[in-house]
Amino acid sequence: CAPAMAMRVPLWHHYLQALRSRAAARARQHQCAEDVVLTLLERVHALDPRFLVDYSRDLEAFQFSLRSSEGPLDVEVPLWVDAEALVIEAAGGSQGCCRLGLPRGAAGLERWKADDVFEASLEGSARCCGHIVPSKVLRVLKELLVAAIVYCKHHRLIAPGSLSADSLREEHFGLSLWVSSGWRTLHFNMVPVVRRKLRVPALEGARLVPGFPEGALRGIVRQEVALVPAGGELWRVSTDYLLTRLLGALGSLQGHRLDSLSILDRVNHESWRDGGQRPGLTFSHLKMVLLWAAALFPTPEDWAELQGAVYRPLVVLLRCLATRNLPHFLHPEQNLLQDAGLDLGALYQCVEHFASQPEAALRIHATHLGRSPPPRVGSGLRALLQLPAGEPAYWATAYFDVLLDKLQAFNIQDEQRVSAMQSVLLKTEILGAEDR
Known part of the structure; x- marks a missing residue:
């Protein structure tokens, strides 16, 4: 068995070395493409302050450097809203899905009562005057991204040929955007999110402690979760960011x-x-x-x-x-x-x-x-x-x-x-x- 093991081990390490040799280049490609996306989102925010720019995306580049596959990369676009003031209404028959209601008389939510993102409640709810509708939010974000692409190209804020508004498509409750970075084209999925503190019981369980750094777990438990579109009217909880944080903790x-x-x-x-x-x-x-x-x-x-x-x-x-x-x-x-x-x-x-x-x-x-x-x-x-x-x-x-x-x-x-x-x-x- 020993000669066979001696033959196998170098092969595994040689394979890993080949993957690592590509990691730095992949991280640079991701950074260049992400810079284009952030430039667009800065313009989106200038056009409509309800949409924010999330610059804390270092874990995404780290995760991309681990990959060989070419699946879409999610880019969360946070909504500027007091999420704690919103009413989360469970959607009957849709496991894990909910509606985001605007409470009656709540201060600071007026901008979210605009017709382009809001739908008044027809049921006369005592708690809510209506809901923030994900399909409407996506429609507004798409229009803003198209305008941002035109503006950034006209003012030469992005490199010629790096992207086209024609690539903007609605897929899987997000907006698909293809960005050229050198010889590689990266696929980003632009997802509007509402971030809010919600309990994730599995993160609080003792079963995680032996396999993950305890200090990192305490920080991850305190993180907000994202509510993302799950359909025309519904939102769902996404723990993707928490999972990426857990992956980063394993790297330590x-x-x-x-x-x-x-x-x-x-x-x-x-x-x-x-x-x-x-x-x-x-x-x-x-x-x-x-x-x-x-x-x-x-x-x-x-x-x-x-x-x-x-x-x-x-x-x-x-x-x-x-x-x-x-x-x-x-x-x-x-x-x-x-x-x-x-x-x-x-x-x-x-x-x-x-x-x-x-x-x-x-x-x-x-x-x-x-x-x-x-x-x-x-x-x-x-x-x-x-x-x-x-x-x-x-x-x-x-x-x-x-x-x-x-x-x-x-x-x-x-x-x-x-x-x-x-x-x-x-x-x-x-x-x-x-x-x-």
Whole structure:
């Protein structure tokens, strides 16, 4: 086994080195494109002070540098409104969605009673005189962005050819904008947001503490969440910014957590999605998998060695695809694979093939060609992955340690971890014997 391990480890590190060599250039490309977007938003704010410019976007550049995939990048456009004064009305039949009501007689909200963003209540509510309508807000923002593009081009505030108003389209309750940055064109999704203090119970739970820096968690818990458009009349809570903050917190820890995300995103883009030509997993899916892996594998030893670090989120991903359920990290009752329109069976086969023989996907050029070690995946692993999703014991560190052991990626010497893993393995063997 030792010669095979010696051959595999340099390949993993060589692959990571190739990804890191591109990170600085990608960060610069993102910065140049984002500067164009911020210039536009400054003009939007000058035209209509109800729309603000958010300059605190350093985490977005950091996140973009980790990626190989080319999905849209969200740009939040905060609304200048006293969010604490608004009335949040739950929308019946729409889980997690709400309406933003303007209370009767509230001071400082007059500008939001304009017809272009407001709809008077027809129900004679005692609390609200009407609502801020997301479809109207998007329409106003689109008109402002078009005017800003024309103004900035006329006054040469943006480089010729960097963007066109023709690229402005309404998609997924945001405004799609394509910006050229050198030889790359980046896709931004402009999303109006109302920021407000709301409880996120999962952030307050003890389960996060072992896997994330405690000081960073305290700061993240105090952050506001964003209410974003969820339809013509409805808003929903978005925790995307909080998730990115959690990802940034993982970057402050020793080990290969973020490296594992970069590697899996590159493999996903190049191998599982055929260079982005096929639908499949997104960076957001993989980010969610890593956050779960960080909570399930909280010890530094789990992330000290690169190959083992990649296999931590990999076993979580295999389990999610096998059970067709990827829980949202902050709202576990939400399944991010449900209604995603993905062929989960085909995706599982791709991910399992990589877990079994990763070397083929890690070869960047012809000099890496060579004999691959034998497959790691056997029928025993597949049976373990198919265990009932509702059983808590099968969403715990000991269960995933069993999967790592089956994939020859368990390198922990802690006796309690080993004992817990063996207990789960014994339980599954008993279940298997009963089934027979």
